[in-house]
Amino acid sequence: MKKNPLHIIKADRKAERFVLPQVIRNGDAYTKLSILIMGAANLCRGQIVKGLIFLAIEISFIYYMIVTGITSLVNMTTLGTQTQGWVYDETLGIDVLTQGDNSMLLLLFGVVSIVVIILFILAWRANLKSALEVQSLKEQGKKVPGFIDDIKAYFDSKLNRTLLTLPMIGILAFTVLPLIYMILVAFTNYDNAHQPPGNLFTWIGLENFKTILGSGGTISKTFWPILGWTITWAVFATGLNYIGGILLALLINQKGIKCKALWRTIFVMSIAIPAFVSLLVIRTMLQPEGAVNVLLKQLGLISKSIPFLTSATGAKITVILVNLWIGIPYTMLITSGILMNIPADLYEAARVDGASVRKMFTKITMPYVFFVTTPYLITQFIGNINNFNVIYLLTKGEPSTLAYYQAGKTDLLVTWLYKLTVNSKDYCYASAIGIIVFIISAVFSLIAYRRTSSYNNEEEFQ
Amino acid sequence: MHKKVLSLILVISMIVTTIAGCGGKGETKTTAGTTKGKAGYASDAKIKLWGSQEDQEMLKNMIANFKEDHPEAKNWTIDMSVISASDAKTEVLKDPSVAADVFEFASDQIAELQAAGALYRITKNKDQVIKNSVENSIESATINGELYGYPSTANSFFMYYDKSKFTEEEVKSLDSILAKDLENGVTNFSMDIDNGWYLSSFFFGAGCTLFGKDGMDPTQCDFNNDKGVLVGDYILDLAANPKVKNHDGALLLAAFKDGKLGATFSGTWDAKAIKESLGDNFGVTTVPTITLEDGTVVSPSTIANFNLYGVNAQTKYAAESMLLAEYLSNEKCQKMRFEVRNSSPTNVNLLKNKELLNTSPAVAVLSEQVKTSTNQPSISQITNFWQPMEAFGQDCIAKAVTKENMKEKLDSMVKSVLSKLGEQ
Amino acid sequence: MKKQKSMSKNKKIKNILSYVILIILSIIWLLPVFWVIMTSFRAETGSYTPYFFPKGFTLNNYLKLLTETHQFYFAKWFGNTLFVAVCSCIISTFFVLSVSYVMSRMRFKLRKPLMNVAMILGMFPAFMSMIAVYYILKGIGITQSLIALIMVYSGGAGLMFFIAKGFFDTLSRALDEAAYLDGATKFQVFTKITLPLSKPIIVYTVLTSFLTPWVDFVFASVIMGDNYNNYTVALGLFKMLEREFINDYYTQFAAGCVLISIPIAALFISMQKYYVEGISGGAVKG
Incomplete structure (x- = not known):
C-alpha cells in the first residue's frame, strides 16, 4: 500500500470526521474558497478535470434544488394539502378534474431529495479533503497528481472506490431509496381509506406501531399468534433441514455406498428445479383429490384423503416437511465437504474408547459441523423468517381462521404483510410489520454473528 | 481536454435533468382535448383501452364498428393492452396516470376505485344508460346516487346437473337432490363450501343482509341473527352429509368428467367444459330451494356482480373516452359479447330476447338467476368478508363448529367481517 | 474368525438398510418431478384426475404451449x-x-x-x-x-x-x-x-x-x-x-x-x- 500523503489530516486524527474545522484552521485562501465553490482549490492548483467535476456537481445540485428539490422537501412535511376536485362543465356535460396533490408521490420525491442532499454533502466533503490534499502537496513542494494519475490510482490504491461505485449506485436506487420510503410510510396513515390520488394521507407518528403491538386490537390479535408461528416455523424449518441434511450426507458418504454421485444428483434435483415450479406442483399434488392422495388410495394404503393442506395442524406439518424436501439437499451439499474434512484420528480415538456410533455423532460430528456452519445456520434462520415462497406458493397462508384478520393458520409475518399490501392496500400497517420483522431479524443476527468465531477472527482465516 | 470536460458537464446535466424530471410534478394538467371538432370531440384523441387477453380479437372488431358508427372518431388512436376486469383495480390504483382511459372492471371494485378518485362520474347520457340496463346492474354501478360505470355483463352462479341422475322436478329443491340414493361412488351434490361467494347465498336467501340493505354501510352485517343461525346449522349438516362434497372449480370439472357428480354450483365459465363432459345429459337450472330446521323453505339469493366499463379520472380525453365506454357497453357490443364470449348481458332489450338467450342455456339461466340475486357489496370493507366466510366454511367441514356453538361462531365471524384494522 | 464374520454380516445388513432408506428417500424426492413430467404429456386436460397414471399420452401440450398465441x-x-x-x-x-x-x-x-x-x-x-x-x-x-x-x-x-x-x-x-x-x-x-x-x-x-x-x-x-x-x-x-x-x-x-x-x-x-x-x-x- 502507498503511504497516505495527508499529513495535515493525519496530524489531527481526532477531528478527522469533521473536515470543515480543519479547512478553516489550516486551509489557505484557495482551500477555504472550496467551501463555497467546490473544486476551486483543485482548479487553481492545476487539477482542472477534477476541479471541473466538483464544480459540475455543485452546479447540478443547485440547479436540482431550485427546480424541484426545495419544493419536494417542503411538500414532504405536509404530504400535500390540495385534494383532487371536480368542476362540472355545463357546455361539455361532464365533470372536469382539478388536480390535487398525490401524497405518495410527494413522499417519494421528498425521499429522493434527501438522498440527493446526502450525496451532495458527501461530494462536498470529498471536495474539501481533496482541497486539503493538494494544498499539503503544494506546501511540501511535491508534484500535484494530474487527472491521469488520479485515474491510475482508482485502479490501484483506490480500487475499492472504483469497484464499489456501480454496485453502490444500484443498491442505493433499488434497495436503500425504496427502503427509506417504506420505512417512512409506517409513520403515516396510508391505509385503505387514504388512497391517492383521490385522498391525501399524512404523518401520524407511532400510531400504527401502537395499534399493532397493543393488546386487544383486531390487528394485534392476529400479529402475536402469527409472530409465534413464524418463529416456530423458522426454528423447525432450519433445525430439521440442518439435521436431516447432515444425516443424509452421512448416509451417502458411508464407505459401503456405491454411486455416490448418482445419489447426490437425485437429491440435488429439488434444488435444481426452480422452487416456484416445484412448490406449485406439490401444492396441486397434496390437495385432498391430488395425486398423492389418489396414489395412496390406489395402492390401498388409505381410504380417506389425508388433509395435507386443509387442516391447520396438517398444513403446518406439511409446509415444514415440504421445506425439508427443498432444504435437506442444500445442507447435504454444504456439509458433505465438511464431513470429509473431520480429522479421522478423532473418530479413531473415540472408537478405541469404545464410543457408540450415536455418541460419535453427537460428540464429534455435530459439534464440528456446527462450529464451522454457524454463519450458514444464522442466514438460514433469517431466510426462513422471511420465507415468502414456500408458504405463499404452497398454502397461500391457508387454512383460514376466524380468529385472524386477513390471515390464515400458516401465514408468516411476511406473507401476511404481502396480503395486507395486495388485498387490502393497508400500506402503513404492512410497512410497520415489515419494520418489526426487520428488527427481530436484525437483533437476532447481530447478536448471533458477533458470537461466531468467524466474525471476530476474520483475519485468522486468511 | 476541453472537449472531454464539456462532454462531462453535458452528461452530468443530463443526469440531473432526469432526476429533476423524476422529482417533477409528474402529472400533467387535464384538458379536454386540444382541437375540438364536431360535438366537442377532439378529432385526434388518443385513448388507451384495457381488456382481457381473450377479449382482444373481439375488442378489435368492436373498435372497428365504433369508428364506423361514429365518424367523428375516425382518426382517433385507440391503443389496446391486456389487463382483465379482475386486475383493473390493482393496476389502476398502482399508477392512475398511465392506466387506460377506458377499462373494464368488476363491480366489487367500484367503491375502492371511486374512493381513490380514480373514476369519472358519468353525467352525459346518464338517463339513457340507466334506461338501457337492468336495474341491479345500475345499482352496482351507483355510489351515493351517482353513476360511475357503464354496465356490460352480469356474473353470478347457478346449478349444473347431470340429467341422467336427476329429473327437472328433483333439481328444484336441494333436499330432494340429497334424498336420492345414487350409485356407489357418485356424489349427489357438491359446492365450494369454504367460499363466501357461494355460501352467502343461503344467508341472503333467508333474509340476512351484508353491510345494510344497500350494501354500503360497513358497520352492518346480521348473518348472526336467528335466521342466520338456522342457515349455519343447515350448512353444517350439508358439510357433514356423505352425499355432499366440498369441490372447487377444478375438482367439480374432474368429477363431472368421470360421471361421479350429480349437481353442483358454478358459473358460466365452466359451461363449456361441463357441456363437453355431460353431452346430452347437460342440465342447467337456477339454484334450488333449501328447507331450514324450522321448516321454512328458502330460495337462496346468489351474489351477483357485474363487469362495468369505467373512465379513468386522469384521462386527457374525458368526453371521447366516455363515448367509447358507452359504445362498448351498448346493445350491439353486448350481443357480440354474448355470441363470442358467452357473457350474460345487462341490456334490457337483449334480456327480453328469449330466442337469442336460449342459444346458450347457461346464460339464459344466469339471467334468470340474477333477477333474485343480491349485489355484491363494493365498499372496501368487503375485502374483510371473504376470509372470515372461508374460515367459517372450513370450520364447518372440520367440525370445529357445532350446533351448540353456532351462534357464538357466527358472532365472531360477523365481528371479523365488520372489524376495522386500526381499531383497538 | 467368527467375530469377523458377524461383523461383515452386520456391515452387509447396514449397507442394505442404507440402500433401502436411500431408495425410499429417492422415490419421495423424485415423485413430484416424475409427476409433473408425466402430467405434461397427459392427454386428458384438467388439474385433477382420479387416477395416478394418465390414460393417454400426447406431445400436444408442448406444441400448443410453444405455438399457440391466442391466450399465452x-x-x-x-x-x-x-x-x-x-x-x-x-x-x-x-x-x-x-x-x-x-x-x-x-x-x-x-x-x-x-x-x-x-x-x-x-x-x-x-x-x-x-x-x-x-x-x-x-x-x-x-x-x-x-x-x-x-x-x-x-x-x-x-x-x-x-x-x-x-x-x-x-x-x-x-x-x-x-x-x-x-x-x-x-x-x-x-x-x-x-x-x-x-x-x-x-x-x-x-x-x-x-x-x-x-x-x-x-x-x-x-x-x-x-x-x-x-x-x-x-x-x-x-x-x-x-x-x-x-x-x-x-x-x-x-x-x-x-x-x-x-x-x-x-x-x-x-x-x-x-x-x-x-x-x-x-x-x-x-
Whole structure:
C-alpha cells in the first residue's frame, strides 16, 4: 500500500470526521474558497478535470434544488394539502378534474431529495479533503497528481472506490431509496381509506406501531399468534433441514455406498428445479383429490384423503416437511465437504474408547459441523423468517381462521404483510410489520454473528 | 481536454435533468382535448383501452364498428393492452396516470376505485344508460346516487346437473337432490363450501343482509341473527352429509368428467367444459330451494356482480373516452359479447330476447338467476368478508363448529367481517 | 474368525438398510418431478384426475404451449426471460465479484460499517418496496421494459456478497503479494490472479442470479403492468393457474414447468461441483 500523503489530516486524527474545522484552521485562501465553490482549490492548483467535476456537481445540485428539490422537501412535511376536485362543465356535460396533490408521490420525491442532499454533502466533503490534499502537496513542494494519475490510482490504491461505485449506485436506487420510503410510510396513515390520488394521507407518528403491538386490537390479535408461528416455523424449518441434511450426507458418504454421485444428483434435483415450479406442483399434488392422495388410495394404503393442506395442524406439518424436501439437499451439499474434512484420528480415538456410533455423532460430528456452519445456520434462520415462497406458493397462508384478520393458520409475518399490501392496500400497517420483522431479524443476527468465531477472527482465516 | 470536460458537464446535466424530471410534478394538467371538432370531440384523441387477453380479437372488431358508427372518431388512436376486469383495480390504483382511459372492471371494485378518485362520474347520457340496463346492474354501478360505470355483463352462479341422475322436478329443491340414493361412488351434490361467494347465498336467501340493505354501510352485517343461525346449522349438516362434497372449480370439472357428480354450483365459465363432459345429459337450472330446521323453505339469493366499463379520472380525453365506454357497453357490443364470449348481458332489450338467450342455456339461466340475486357489496370493507366466510366454511367441514356453538361462531365471524384494522 | 464374520454380516445388513432408506428417500424426492413430467404429456386436460397414471399420452401440450398465441405468448415470454436472465446474471456477477473482492482483500475505513449495513439491508422484505421501485423506474423512464426488470434483478445484487467474500477469504494471499512485488496494480491482481482462481464462486453467482428472473412473479407483475408482450414465464405460468384457465391449461402449465426446469436443472447439475465448492467455501465462513 502507498503511504497516505495527508499529513495535515493525519496530524489531527481526532477531528478527522469533521473536515470543515480543519479547512478553516489550516486551509489557505484557495482551500477555504472550496467551501463555497467546490473544486476551486483543485482548479487553481492545476487539477482542472477534477476541479471541473466538483464544480459540475455543485452546479447540478443547485440547479436540482431550485427546480424541484426545495419544493419536494417542503411538500414532504405536509404530504400535500390540495385534494383532487371536480368542476362540472355545463357546455361539455361532464365533470372536469382539478388536480390535487398525490401524497405518495410527494413522499417519494421528498425521499429522493434527501438522498440527493446526502450525496451532495458527501461530494462536498470529498471536495474539501481533496482541497486539503493538494494544498499539503503544494506546501511540501511535491508534484500535484494530474487527472491521469488520479485515474491510475482508482485502479490501484483506490480500487475499492472504483469497484464499489456501480454496485453502490444500484443498491442505493433499488434497495436503500425504496427502503427509506417504506420505512417512512409506517409513520403515516396510508391505509385503505387514504388512497391517492383521490385522498391525501399524512404523518401520524407511532400510531400504527401502537395499534399493532397493543393488546386487544383486531390487528394485534392476529400479529402475536402469527409472530409465534413464524418463529416456530423458522426454528423447525432450519433445525430439521440442518439435521436431516447432515444425516443424509452421512448416509451417502458411508464407505459401503456405491454411486455416490448418482445419489447426490437425485437429491440435488429439488434444488435444481426452480422452487416456484416445484412448490406449485406439490401444492396441486397434496390437495385432498391430488395425486398423492389418489396414489395412496390406489395402492390401498388409505381410504380417506389425508388433509395435507386443509387442516391447520396438517398444513403446518406439511409446509415444514415440504421445506425439508427443498432444504435437506442444500445442507447435504454444504456439509458433505465438511464431513470429509473431520480429522479421522478423532473418530479413531473415540472408537478405541469404545464410543457408540450415536455418541460419535453427537460428540464429534455435530459439534464440528456446527462450529464451522454457524454463519450458514444464522442466514438460514433469517431466510426462513422471511420465507415468502414456500408458504405463499404452497398454502397461500391457508387454512383460514376466524380468529385472524386477513390471515390464515400458516401465514408468516411476511406473507401476511404481502396480503395486507395486495388485498387490502393497508400500506402503513404492512410497512410497520415489515419494520418489526426487520428488527427481530436484525437483533437476532447481530447478536448471533458477533458470537461466531468467524466474525471476530476474520483475519485468522486468511 | 476541453472537449472531454464539456462532454462531462453535458452528461452530468443530463443526469440531473432526469432526476429533476423524476422529482417533477409528474402529472400533467387535464384538458379536454386540444382541437375540438364536431360535438366537442377532439378529432385526434388518443385513448388507451384495457381488456382481457381473450377479449382482444373481439375488442378489435368492436373498435372497428365504433369508428364506423361514429365518424367523428375516425382518426382517433385507440391503443389496446391486456389487463382483465379482475386486475383493473390493482393496476389502476398502482399508477392512475398511465392506466387506460377506458377499462373494464368488476363491480366489487367500484367503491375502492371511486374512493381513490380514480373514476369519472358519468353525467352525459346518464338517463339513457340507466334506461338501457337492468336495474341491479345500475345499482352496482351507483355510489351515493351517482353513476360511475357503464354496465356490460352480469356474473353470478347457478346449478349444473347431470340429467341422467336427476329429473327437472328433483333439481328444484336441494333436499330432494340429497334424498336420492345414487350409485356407489357418485356424489349427489357438491359446492365450494369454504367460499363466501357461494355460501352467502343461503344467508341472503333467508333474509340476512351484508353491510345494510344497500350494501354500503360497513358497520352492518346480521348473518348472526336467528335466521342466520338456522342457515349455519343447515350448512353444517350439508358439510357433514356423505352425499355432499366440498369441490372447487377444478375438482367439480374432474368429477363431472368421470360421471361421479350429480349437481353442483358454478358459473358460466365452466359451461363449456361441463357441456363437453355431460353431452346430452347437460342440465342447467337456477339454484334450488333449501328447507331450514324450522321448516321454512328458502330460495337462496346468489351474489351477483357485474363487469362495468369505467373512465379513468386522469384521462386527457374525458368526453371521447366516455363515448367509447358507452359504445362498448351498448346493445350491439353486448350481443357480440354474448355470441363470442358467452357473457350474460345487462341490456334490457337483449334480456327480453328469449330466442337469442336460449342459444346458450347457461346464460339464459344466469339471467334468470340474477333477477333474485343480491349485489355484491363494493365498499372496501368487503375485502374483510371473504376470509372470515372461508374460515367459517372450513370450520364447518372440520367440525370445529357445532350446533351448540353456532351462534357464538357466527358472532365472531360477523365481528371479523365488520372489524376495522386500526381499531383497538 | 467368527467375530469377523458377524461383523461383515452386520456391515452387509447396514449397507442394505442404507440402500433401502436411500431408495425410499429417492422415490419421495423424485415423485413430484416424475409427476409433473408425466402430467405434461397427459392427454386428458384438467388439474385433477382420479387416477395416478394418465390414460393417454400426447406431445400436444408442448406444441400448443410453444405455438399457440391466442391466450399465452409462452415462446415470446420464454425469450424475454432468457434475455433478462442472461443480462441480469452478467451484471449481478460483476457486482457481486467486485464488492466481495473489495470487502475481502482491501482495507479501508468504511469497510466494517458497509458490511454491517449490507447485512441489515438484506433483512428487509424486498417486495414491501415494490411500489417505490416502480416509481423510481418510472422516474428514469423505463417502466414496462425488459431493461427495467434487469435493473431490478441486478440492482441490489451488490448486497449478496457474503458467500463470495467468504470464498475469496479462503484464497491464499501469497500470489497477490508476489504480484505486488512485481509491480502489478490491484486491478491487475483482481482481474489476472484472483478471478481466474474463482471459477467455483463465479459459477455459483451466475447460477443463483440466473435463476431469479425465472421464478419471480411479484416484481415482474408490478413492473410490466399492461405490457403483455414483455411478460416473463413466471407471470404466465402463474396466470395459467387462475380460475378461468386452470382446467384448459393445467397440462400446458406442467409442460411449461418442465421446459423452464430443463435448462436450469441441466446447468445446475453439470455445474454442481463448482457450486458445492463455491458455497461450502463461502457460506460456512460467512
